Amino acid sequence: MADEVLTAPLVLEYPFTRTTGPVIGGFLTGLREGVIHGVRRSDGTVMCPPLEYDPITSAPLSELVAVGTVGTVTTWTWNGEPRAQQPFTQPFAWAMITLDGADTPMLHAVFVDSADDMATGMRVEVVWRDKREGHIIDIAGFIPAVASTTGEPGAMPGDVEQIQSVRTSIRMEYTYTPGRALSQYLRAMKDKRILGDTCPETGEVSVPPRGVSSVAGKPTLPELVDLPDTGYIESFNITRVPIKMRPDLTPPYVSAWIVLDGASVGFMGLGMNVEPEDVRVGMRVRAVWKPDDELEMSAQNILGWEPTGEPDEVITDYARVGRIEQGDDQ
Amino acid sequence: MRDVAVVAFSQRQEAMINTESEVEFMVPLMNEAKDAVGLTQQEMGFTCSGSSDFLAGQAFSFVMTIDGTGPVPPISESHVEQDGAWALYEAWVKLQCGDIDTAFVYSYGKSSPGSLRDVLATQMDPYYVAPLWPDAFAIEAMAARQMLDQGVVSEQQLAEIASRSRAHAASNPHAVRTAPKSVDEILAEDYAMAPLRPSDLPASSDGGAVIVLAADDKARELCDRPAWIRGIDHRSDAHTLGVRDLTTSMSARIAAEKAGIGNDKIDIAELHAPFSSSEAVLTKALGLGGDTVINPSGGAQAAHTMMASGLIRIGEAAQRISCGDADRAVATAASGPCLQQNLVAVLEGE
Numbered sequence: 133m134a135d136e137v138l139t140a141p142l143v144l145e146y147p148f149t150r151t152t153g154p155v156i157g158g159f160l161t162g163l164r165e166g167v168i169h170g171v172r173r174s175d176g177t178v179m180c181p182p183l184e185y186d187p188i189t190s191a192p193l194s195e196l197v198a199v200g201t202v203g204t205v206t207t208w209t210w211n212g213e214p215r216a217q218q219p220f221t222q223p224f225a226w227a228m229i230t231l232d233g234a235d236t237p238m239l240h241a242v243f244v245d246s247a248d249d250m251a252t253g254m255r256v257e258v259v260w261r262d263k264r265e266g267h268i269i270d271i272a273g274f275i276p277a278v279a280s281t282t283g284e285p286g287a288m289p290g291d292v293e294q295i296q297s298v299r300t301s302i303r304m305e306y307t308y309t310p311g312r313a314l315s316q317y318l319r320a321m322k323d324k325r326i327l328g329d330t331c332p333e334t335g336e337v338s339v340p341p342r343g344v345s346s347v348a349g350k351p352t353l354p355e356l357v358d359l360p361d362t363g364y365i366e367s368f369n370i371t372r373v374p375i376k377m378r379p380d381l382t383p384p385y386v387s388a389w390i391v392l393d394g395a396s397v398g399f400m401g402l403g404m405n406v407e408p409e410d411v412r413v414g415m416r417v418r419a420v421w422k423p424d425d426e427l428e429m430s431a432q433n434i435l436g437w438e439p440t441g442e443p444d445e446v447i448t449d450y451a452r453v454g455r456i457e458q459g460d461d462q
Numbered sequence: 463m464r465d466v467a468v469v470a471f472s473q474r475q476e477a478m479i480n481t482e483s484e485v486e487f488m489v490p491l492m493n494e495a496k497d498a499v500g501l502t503q504q505e506m507g508f509t510c511s512g513s514s515d516f517l518a519g520q521a522f523s524f525v526m527t528i529d530g531t532g533p534v535p536p537i538s539e540s541h542v543e544q545d546g547a548w549a550l551y552e553a554w555v556k557l558q559c560g561d562i563d564t565a566f567v568y569s570y571g572k573s574s575p576g577s578l579r580d581v582l583a584t585q586m587d588p589y590y591v592a593p594l595w596p597d598a599f600a601i602e603a604m605a606a607r608q609m610l611d612q613g614v615v616s617e618q619q620l621a622e623i624a625s626r627s628r629a630h631a632a633s634n635p636h637a638v639r640t641a642p643k644s645v646d647e648i649l650a651e652d653y654a655m656a657p658l659r660p661s662d663l664p665a666s667s668d669g670g671a672v673i674v675l676a677a678d679d680k681a682r683e684l685c686d687r688p689a690w691i692r693g694i695d696h697r698s699d700a701h702t703l704g705v706r707d708l709t710t711s712m713s714a715r716i717a718a719e720k721a722g723i724g725n726d727k728i729d730i731a732e733l734h735a736p737f738s739s740s741e742a743v744l745t746k747a748l749g750l751g752g753d754t755v756i757n758p759s760g761g762a763q764a765a766h767t768m769m770a771s772g773l774i775r776i777g778e779a780a781q782r783i784s785c786g787d788a789d790r791a792v793a794t795a796a797s798g799p800c801l802q803q804n805l806v807a808v809l810e811g812e
Contacts, residue, residue, distance in 0.1 A: 137480050137481055139480075142519050144516075148588070150588060150589065152589070160589075179704065183702060187700035207604040207605070207608040209600050209656055210653075210656050215580060218594065226601075226604060227604075236705050239591055247656055268589065300589075300592065304516070304577070306576040307575050311483025313483075314483065342529065343482070343485065344529050345529075346530075349489070349530060351486065351489050351490070
């Protein structure tokens with residue numbers, strides 16, 4: 133029976149601060165003050181939300197026009213279950229809404245009890261968020277308009293601070309699966325074994341294994357091979373400046389390119405139990421493993437690489453085996 | 463203009479590929495296409511690929527997949543963060559320059575590790591739309607409602623499209639939604655994203671595709687019946703949803719005209735239409751009707767491999783020409799929300 137597929141959570145997350153320019157910034161400033169703006173296009177119509185160019189004629193646009201807070205639904209769909217990222221906590225309708233005074237619709241949410249309460253052509257009015265900061269979600273959403281709401285465009289207070297940038301966050305969650313070769317590699321790591329894979333044409337051994345030989349353009353041999361946890365430093369550098377994402381590393385520290393005995397390709401590792409000044413190309417090293425009871429299916433089982441004290445490797449050819457031979461031939 | 467043809471095509475699509483990495487499942491496809499024409503990587507004049515880092519959740523994820531081509535010694539190579547159909551377009555342009563006779567094109571995508579519906583929200587306007595995280599199905603559903611409201615299409619017609627996709631997919635080993643369903647059965651489905659029903663939505667898949675292009679006599683030498691690209695063009699509509707008429711596709715219509723779709727009758731059309739409603743838009747924009755068989759493979763609805771579905775449409779159309787089932791075909795590829803960008807290729811046999 134095949135092994136269970138390995139999976140790991142992978143989260144891609146980054147905040148992004150975007151500059152707005154005067155048109156988008158003007159719109160967002162308006163939202164903060166409870167006023168919605170469109171921009172006048174080349175043909176005199178009003179586009180809302182505004183862009184700094186006309187998407188059809190490419191003419192630059194700059195004349196902001198306050199539009200109403202009541203509008204008409206031009207199309208809609210029902211979002212029965214809010215998705216994790218959406219800034220809404222209850223079921224809602226997505227709708228394209230053309231505000232009074234504007235000629236193009238904008239996307240936003242309409243809050244009603246069910247899809248039965250939605251219809252193309254229905255009139256809706258803005259619900260403002262209590263605390264506004266100059267962001268599209270300053271509009272909390274829309275609700276069916278009550279007859280008494282006129283939705284007249286608001287007036288901007290004089291002298292307000294203009295929004296210059298807006299912060300948006302991206303967060304996406306994945307379930308990562310490592311594939312054939314890496315899965316075997318990760319399983320073996322739990323037993324303090326290092327596996328590599330072999331090119332079917334040149335016999336070169338790569339670690340970590342990727343399942344494919346870039347020299348041959350073919351899958352590597354199905355059987356992975358055990359490699360010793362010893363090798364040599366082919367190159368290195370000494371880092372003297374701390375990096376934010378690795379608070380566990382205290383400068384100065386050594387990042388070394390490690391070539392295992394029997395491997396054709398190196399990989400990055402940390403120098404351990406050695407003064408940075410003593411590290412040199414050709415230095416023989418062995419893996420420093422985590423304690424046995426802390427081993428996982430992870431390359432992080434290897435904390436770093438320490439000198440073995442053996443005589444240095446004499447490196448005569450940095451371009452090992454097949455790579456250079458193929459390159460020379462053609 | 464040089465005559466350029468599709469001379470080899472390979473593909474794989476499955477609901478989920480979780481036991482192989484992208485490069486691991488692409489290598490056999492790459493070699494299948496190369497072996498079909500007896501070319502090695504070093505004999506390819508140019509290589510171009512399409513994929514998206516956002517699907518993999520990894521920056522520069524395509525670099526690992528290039529290893530699968532065997533790029534040693536270094537090859538002439540390029541990548542687009544687009545469906546592979548645009549990689550094919552770049553390769554076609556390169557072939558027009560005249561200094562190469564062959565090109566290798568591939569693209570792939572795995573949607574199963576993440577949520578494609580959410581990932582696609584990140585392609586929207588970053589100030590006004592993306593912060594609301596509208597999911598991809600919702601945006602298309604609003605376009606579909608507009609079409610229904612304006613009488614451009616009926617729910618019955620949408621169900622007919624969905625039913626036909628399933629019927630055609632039954633004979634396509636690469637399709638993932640192959641169970642037949644009648645129009646009445648589809649109309650009886652509850653809405654998934656009103657007015658779209660589950661059968662109107664794409665069946666998401668993981669996979670990839672490879673195409674080999676060759677020019678002039680080289681194509682005749684490599685393939686008994688090359689599928690000649692007689693015209694190819696791509697156009698883009700505005701990014702802002704509010705200024706577009708979502709019930710039609712200006713970009714597809716113009717691209718089809720430029721590609722010369724109207725010069726003769728079209729036997730088959732492979733349309734990159736993930737939704738029943740998008741197929742209705744494309745059929746109209748391309749002026750298809752009469753004897754044209756639409757999506758004989760089941761189309762992108764039956765297997766939607768993000769980043770490869772467009773390239774697969776070209777491959778499916780070419781394959782039917784090469785095996786003699788069709789003499790003239792059209793294939794489209796789409797990108798962006800509601801078919802924002804469209805590529806149209808007209809292919810012919812000799």
